[in-house]
Amino acid sequence: MTQTLLELIDTRVSAALAAAGCEGAAAIVQPAARPEFGDYQANGVMAAAKARKMNPRELAQSVIDKLDLAGIASKVDIAGPGFINITLSPEFLAERANTALSRADLAVPHPARQHVVVDYSSPNLAKEMHVGHLRSTIIGDAIARVLRFLGHDVIAQNHVGDWGTQFGMLTAYMIETSAAGDAELALSDLEGFYRNAKQRFDEDPAFAEKSREYVVKLQGGDTEVNALWRRFLDVSLHHCEAVYERLGVGLTRADVRGESAYNDDLPVVVADLQAKGLAVESDGAQVVFLEEFKNKEGQPQAYIVRKQDGGYLYATTDLAAVRYRVGTLHADRVLYVVDARQGLHFQQLFTVCRKAGYASDAVQLQHVGFGVMLGDDGKPFKTRSGGTVKLADLLVEADERAFALVSELNADLPEDERRKIAHAVGIGAVKYADLSKNRTSDYTFDWDTMLAMQGNTAPYLQYAYARISSVFRKAGQWDAAAAIVLNEPAERMLALELARFADTVHAVAREASPHFLCAYLYELAGQFMRFYETCPVLKSEGATQASRLQLCRLTANTLKTGLGLLGIDVLESM
Numbered sequence: 001m002t003q004t005l006l007e008l009i010d011t012r013v014s015a016a017l018a019a020a021g022c023e024g025a026a027a028i029v030q031p032a033a034r035p036e037f038g039d040y041q042a043n044g045v046m047a048a049a050k051a052r053k054m055n056p057r058e059l060a061q062s063v064i065d066k067l068d069l070a071g072i073a074s075k076v077d078i079a080g081p082g083f084i085n086i087t088l089s090p091e092f093l094a095e096r097a098n099t100a101l102s103r104a105d106l107a108v109p110h111p112a113r114q115h116v117v118v119d120y121s122s123p124n125l126a127k128e129m130h131v132g133h134l135r136s137t138i139i140g141d142a143i144a145r146v147l148r149f150l151g152h153d154v155i156a157q158n159h160v161g162d163w164g165t166q167f168g169m170l171t172a173y174m175i176e177t178s179a180a181g182d183a184e185l186a187l188s189d190l191e192g193f194y195r196n197a198k199q200r201f202d203e204d205p206a207f208a209e210k211s212r213e214y215v216v217k218l219q220g221g222d223t224e225v226n227a228l229w230r231r232f233l234d235v236s237l238h239h240c241e242a243v244y245e246r247l248g249v250g251l252t253r254a255d256v257r258g259e260s261a262y263n264d265d266l267p268v269v270v271a272d273l274q275a276k277g278l279a280v281e282s283d284g285a286q287v288v289f290l291e292e293f294k295n296k297e298g299q300p301q302a303y304i305v306r307k308q309d310g311g312y313l314y315a316t317t318d319l320a321a322v323r324y325r326v327g328t329l330h331a332d333r334v335l336y337v338v339d340a341r342q343g344l345h346f347q348q349l350f351t352v353c354r355k356a357g358y359a360s361d362a363v364q365l366q367h368v369g370f371g372v373m374l375g376d377d378g379k380p381f382k383t384r385s386g387g388t389v390k391l392a393d394l395l396v397e398a399d400e401r402a403f404a405l406v407s408e409l410n411a412d413l414p415e416d417e418r419r420k421i422a423h424a425v426g427i428g429a430v431k432y433a434d435l436s437k438n439r440t441s442d443y444t445f446d447w448d449t450m451l452a453m454q455g456n457t458a459p460y461l462q463y464a465y466a467r468i469s470s471v472f473r474k475a476g477q478w479d480a481a482a483a484i485v486l487n488e489p490a491e492r493m494l495a496l497e498l499a500r501f502a503d504t505v506h507a508v509a510r511e512a513s514p515h516f517l518c519a520y521l522y523e524l525a526g527q528f529m530r531f532y533e534t535c536p537v538l539k540s541e542g543a544t545q546a547s548r549l550q551l552c553r554l555t556a557n558t559l560k561t562g563l564g565l566l567g568i569d570v571l572e573s574m
């Protein structure tokens, strides 16, 4: 298949619109909102008629007269002021299903191939990874998987915070702790290490002075301080990697390109911005004034690229990173999976990059923002005592809670089996709870909701998959080459839902919004349950049974592929 279902119908309706005298008019094809509107509705006729002062219903009729949906639709009619309702034929849907079944990639068509840089996870290495980085890691991983599935060349960039004044303090503290002989031990608790270093910094002026000295040494390339810094980063990255491993997120060292990597380029960037007349001096700092962004007083906002003291900023590093991503990595698209609160930073960054020519209009720069993770008290997620929740602890708890659930469902399974299942369920639940919400809104982290067996949750979908697997265990042998034939309405509805997978995946990639896929999988599982209730599978016979088993198989493949794109494993039994 070269086109998704929506693309196919859209192409045909657009052609009919053109043939009816509306060249270039948008067909605006959408899935129908209600069953009585058919399967798809084309809504473009009214606007096309209005723009050309035509009668919309008459135009709709002449579009239908010219519309070629032979072999695709079984019914096309006009509704209301000029909507075109399209019902797909069972033969056509069966053919799509048979094709999808024959292909490991479910015959999802690939869009034009792009180099896509996805900046995600990107924790600050001075401290231990905390829940704030969970969303970026999970959402970024899902987006990267979806883009790869569609054939894009995805380059993950873990833009870790590995540079800046904190590292002077931390390396100075490493010397102190190793003098006391317990640096390794102290570093095993990074959070505590940071806290203690900070305390020393605040309480002891001599230590603070030494920290500042170390920053200068680090930036000046001093061998000893650099070695300490590298050692610290290595330990901190190890902590991150343990979290990635637990989460099943494929980020590796090769994907790490931290802030420090851009260090040498920062003066070059500022000089370039000056030469282009974009950066100017203001109170001793170098600033790009942006007319596009007015502050409260109506003055253009200042995007500072070099501080008064000559130091560079997060903003400068991001400018250098865009140059690298576009210039060296040849990105056609760069996605920043970062907290929505950094929205203004990215808008300004992108504006400066366009003006400076670091990214032409052909390159898409997109901030994939997300909301805050909230506790059940509606405030940012914290431990009971008000501390930040360590990711590592949270993920251990996910396994524990899922183990209790799995043991309830299936007490007879041996413990190690239940542990394995629990890991997939626990991590799946944490990921799915995050991914199923529109990423831009804040979301409430709640163990009971995410581990519920009912509703739009990972365990519900994993269970749906396991149920289908059990059908195959009971069926014993089946004909893997049998054709799907759609006779019952519930069979046709299931096949229609299955045929919508490709459009869903394309939408996720376009909008960088994994929740479309979650909503789809939930809907698919629902359609499957309706099919399974009304159309006996194991109790049917012959070609009917073979066809129904194939529908089961395609549903299972689609659930597995879809959950896989979200980074969630399926289970043969649960």
Ligand code: ARG
Binding pocket: 119, 122, 123, 124, 159, 160, 161, 318, 321, 336, 338
């Ligand atoms: N380290 C930053 C933080 O923890 C996120 C970096 C995001 N990426 C970027 N290119 N600015 O907030």
